[in-house]
Amino acid sequence: MASGGGNAIRGSRVGAGPMGEAERGEAAARQRVVYFCSHEHESVITFAIEAQIPDSWDCPRCGLPASLDSDNPPPAPKIEPYKTHLAYVKERRSDKEAEDILDEALQTLRARRKRGEIIF
CATH class of the missing domain: 1.20.5 (Single alpha-helices involved in coiled-coils or other helix-helix interfaces)
Known part of the structure; x- marks a missing residue:
């Protein structure tokens, strides 16, 4: 009889192990863009340098629309009440x-x- 665990196959899962830039390739140059919502949340979103930056972005904290203008964030959308x-x-x-x-x-x-x- 085999001793306890002596015949176990040892190895690693698929995808396990160090994943450095050498295996993934070079990281794209990035830029950080700050969006502001009407609840005064600041959301920092990272885009590639060559990406077109959108004028608005949904706030990850509250879901309201956010813009690049900290002084004039977009107002919350008006929610229509349920109609019978x-x-x-x-x-x-x-x-x-x-x-x-x-x-x-x-x-x-x-x-x-x-x-x-x-x-x-």
């Missing part, structure tokens, strides 16, 4: 149109009841 189905209907119909539609529906319902139709 009735609110959408009221946008499309005037009160007079709603009354006409209701009267028409009630006349149809009353006529069906007079005929003896089962209405739930």
Whole structure:
């Protein structure tokens, strides 16, 4: 019988070990850019030197839009409240149109009841 653990395969995982620049190649030249949000967070983002720097960036801390201008950060976006189905209907119909539609529906319902139709 083999002694405990004497036959174990020893080695390392794929990707384990030192990974220096010699194995990965030279690191690209970089520049640090600071973005400012309306909550006064400063976010330092690193870009390659040749990269086009965006005018705005989402703040990693709060998610608000951030810009390069520390004196005038972009305002938080206005969040529209949830609209009910009735609110959408009221946008499309005037009160007079709603009354006409209701009267028409009630006349149809009353006529069906007079005929003896089962209405739930």
